[in-house]
Amino acid sequence: MIFLDFFFAFLIGGIICVIGQLLMDVGKFTPGHTLSILVVSGSIISGLGWYQPLIDLAGAGATIPITSFGNALTQGAIAEAEKHGWVGVLTGMFEVTSSGISAAIVFGFLAALIFKPKGKAN
Amino acid sequence: MDQQQYQQIEDQITPPTPYVKNVLKAFLIGGLVCTIGHAFTYFYIIFFNFTETTVGNPTAATMVFIAALLTGLGIYRKIAQVAGAGTAVPVTGFSNAVVSAAIEGKTEGFVLGVGSNMFKMAGSVILFGVASAFFVALIKLILVTMGVVEW
Amino acid sequence: MVILFKTKPSILACGSVAGPEERKSVFYSYFDAVVEDERWNQKTNEQGQAKMIQEACEIIMNKANLKNLDIDFFLSGDLVNQMTPTNFAARELASSFIGMFSACATSISSLIVASLLTELSASEYAIAGASSHHNATERQFRYPINYGGQKPATAQWTVTAAGYALIGKHNPSLPSIVAGTVGKVIDYGEVNPFHMGGAMAPAAFDTITAHLKGRNQKISDYDLIMTGDLGKIGLKILKAMFAQTGAQQNELDVFRDAGAEFYGEDEAYLAGASGAGCSAAVYYSYIEQQMKSGRYKRVLLCATGALLSPLSFQQGETIPCTAHAIEITME
Structure with a gap:
């Protein structure tokens, strides 16, 4: 059911964003605090083993929100810890480099070469 | 007039945060961003032989690229004013934070400006x-x- | 603390320059110059701002038929760290210079000092004023220009503009400065850097009240009391404060705010304009011209400033604010 697949991507992705919006509006957190909280939450949910089922259900609805960054790093660390024990906890995180970060660095650099910030309201 | 009295006046006049409207907009636009991402996962699985476990990386990179472009053109900021967390929470928001800071630092050079400010x-x-x-x-x-x- | 200027120094000439975005301002037609490029064809925003300040001063000198060396004092400030745009502009001007910082209230604090120097006969010609640059200010106080942070309805838009006035001996046919009030620093505990109007309104209230009391005046003695950049919401709060102390509706109508009106009703600018250049560019163009034309006989200009820094905000400090007022009359 391809429709249902997209529906869950939309639903779960939207819900995670709503949690972020509530943290900012009701919790009065800055965007920086909000995103940090979400990343840590993703990490903890991952440790409990609940993030993968979320990805299975929602696909990009769970991998696109920043929570998945916490999940990816945690899964990396846990997988290596399973193989190599204590040392793996440290080295595991470096195995799973997030493509989001490296892509942002590369495109950020390229954008800085091309663009100039412009202060226009509309 | 003391601080408490003033607080009352200020709270009365300051327009309240439109919680429901903000949440609705964050849900719709955030959901839409993820749906677009989901379309890319299909694209990469069908045309580039990625599997469901490996498709996360090219998808995130593509979304990051689109957000970087929109940031440079000054469009991301305008969408974000409407979307709030809907564009901040997806990986596109991470891209926007990195790219906007990088562009901003350009006048201080690529090492002291772009390099040092990118992750501000x-x-x-x-x-x-x-x-x-x-x-x-x-x-x-x-x-x-x-x-x-x-x- | 009210200061009376017995010699009534006059505003001999004004110069105002604004950036491209300020074409959308309702005060646009009153500005002397509007530049197409927001960096004034310089490499950086900060250099552009220095250029903008220089240009405003040159306009004044041309109007008054003066040269650099005729200017005894240059009193000015801006919002950038260590006020480099102003300092760099002063390097080109080559007058005696005091950099002044009262955040967005600098447009008036500089005028008070210039009037004092004129009153003392220490200065024949002094240029006073302030400027702000949207890009240079936002990146320092808030986020990078292209960062997608959702701003609340109380947020204001920092203008790119400079406004300067030439202060000299009394001339009965020109707007003249009769009194000024140096404000205290008032802090009612506001912590939200996106609600400057709410933070600054108490300071404006305090200074205006002190001025009226010190001068033994009523609100209705004025044709206009114009605050600097409280914005739409801050102006409403200020009016509510005066209403609570017994001011009537016709008295409340005397109050206007440069920031609230600057961009008209355009919602893209949320609660309106802000920045040291906002009040300076409006006071030293529109207000001066309206006074010269005889529309206003007695005006109280009260510029407000939020004395925060990005560090003080991150360290969880509240936002202390100040307001300085100057009373201008036209005979």
Whole structure:
């Protein structure tokens, strides 16, 4: 059911964003605090083993929100810890480099070469 | 007039945060961003032989690229004013934070400006992502060693 | 603390320059110059801002038929760290210079000092004023220009503009400065850097009240009391404060705010304009011209400033604010 697949991507992705919006509006957190909280939450949910089922259900609805960054790093660390024990906890995180970060660095650099910030309201 | 009286006047006049409207907009636009991402996962699985477990990386990179472009053109900021967390929480928001800071630093040169400022806002996300991954894995390792849980 | 200027120094000439975005301002037609490029064809925003300040001063000198060396004092400030745009502009001007910082209230604090120097006969010609640059200010106080942070309805838009006035001996046919009030620093505990109007309104209230009391005046003695950049919401709060102390509706109508009106009703600018250049560019163009034309006989200009820094905000400090007022009359 391809429709249902997209529906869950939309639903779960939207819900995670709503949690972020509530943290900012009701919790009065800055965007920086909000995103940090979400990343840590993703990490903890991952440790409990609940993030993968979320990805299975929602696909990009769970991998696109920043929570998945916490999940990816945690899964990396846990997988290596399973193989190599204590040392793996440290080295595991470096195995799973997030493509989001490296892509942002590369495109950020390229954008800085091309663009100039412009202060226009509309 | 003391501080408390003033607080009353200020609260009366300051327009309240439109919670419902903001949440609705964040849900719709955030959901839409993820749906677009989901379309890319199909694209990469069908045309580039990615599997469901490996498709996360090219998808995120593509979304990051689109957000970088929109940031440079000054469009992302305008969408974000409407979307709030709907564009801040997806990985596109991470891209926007990195790219906007990078562009901004250009006048101070590529090392002192772009390089040093790039993670001005996104840095905390990386710190807490890595640190929490470390502690969660450590706790899991301890629990497994103690025999409380299994891998 | 009210200061009376017995010699009534006059505003001999004004110069105002604004950036491209300020074409959308309702005060646009009153500005002397509007530049197409927001960096004034310089490499950086900060250099552009220095250029903008220089240009405003040159306009004044042309109007008054003066040269650099005729200017005894240059009193000015801006919002950038260590006020480099102003300092760099002063390097080109080559007058005696005091950099002044009262955040967005600098447009008036500089005028008070210039009037004092004129009153003392220490200065024949002094240029006073302030400027702000949207890009240079936002990146320092808030987020990078292209960062997608959702701003609340109380947020204001920092203008790119400079406004300067030439102060000299009394001339009965020109707007003249009769009194001024140096404000205290008032802090009612506001912590939200996106609600400057709410933070600054108490300071404006305090200074205006002190001025009226010190001068033994009523609100209705004025044709206009114009605050600097409280914005739409801050102006409403200020009016509510005066209403609570017994001011009637016709008295409340005397109050206007440069920031609230600057961009008209355009919602893209949320609660309106802000920045040291906002009040300066409006006071030293529109207000001066309206006084010269005889529309206003007695005006109280009260510029407000939020004395925060990005560090003080991150360290969880509240936002202390100040307001300085100057009373201008036209005979």
